[in-house]
Amino acid sequence: MRTARVRFSAATALALAAALGWSAPALAQDGRDWNIQVTPYVWGSGVSGDLTPVQGGPTIEFDESLSEVLENLDGAFFLSAYARSGRLVFLGDLSASSSSREGLVPPGIPAEGEVQQRSVTLAAGWRTVETPSVTIDLLAGLRTWDIEVEAAVPAAGFSATREVNFTDPILAARANIPLAPRFSAILYGDFGGFGVGSDQTGQVVATVNYAVSEKFYISGGYRWFHVDYDSDGTAFEATMSGPLLGATWRF
Secondary structure, eight states: OOOOOOOOOHHHHHHHHHHHTOOHHHHHTTSOOEEEEEEEEEEOOEEEEEEEOSTTSOOEEEEEOHHHHHHHEEEEEEEEEEEEETTEEEEEEEEEEEEEEEEEETTTEEEEEEEEEEEEEEEEEEEEEEOSSOEEEEEEEEEEEEEEEEEEEGGGTEEEEEEEEEEEEEEEEEEEEEEETTEEEEEEEEEEOTTTSSSEEEEEEEEEEEESSSSEEEEEEEEEEEEEEEETTEEEEEEEEEEEEEEEEEO
């Protein structure tokens, strides 16, 4: 079932770029002093959960370690961005991945599935705390999902494919904590869904960052991400967690 493809539309990428203002000259037209950061990153996540592509179809349960995920990974792309002017802040995240998984359906019949997910998170907010020891941003925004699931039980001659699109409102908080010269920590968390798109979605990210120069940083940390969607017979629940490594360019 592996198709080795990860899709995300050009419009999605352009929307992320436009919302966060990756063009410093364009942002500078209003006379404000902007701090803009772009971070491509790799995320080595294990994953557990279950998927049901159509009502009445089999539910495939999976629980895979990082090494198993890497073995089954067809492709992935991750990018985040952050922009601030004064106390006004914007952030975004683009995530796309495709992986094949194997599992069992009762009473222990082998089954296989493929999940392709693309998500874009966009949020805006206000720097509510700014001191030498910590800064805290509070934000609100949206997370848009495009998930395609496939499931097959070869022994039963069953296969099904379903693609769903939905948008979740989210609330978020981001803290930046100086640790030492050139070192800092960033803590980020959001939650949402509220039954509007998914039943629930949320994530927590913690990184330690090192300033190689004034405009270039490297980061290492951990990310936990959860989504629980159930509508019109299609159900997808997954928890992904693992280490991440990123490189940040500041403009």
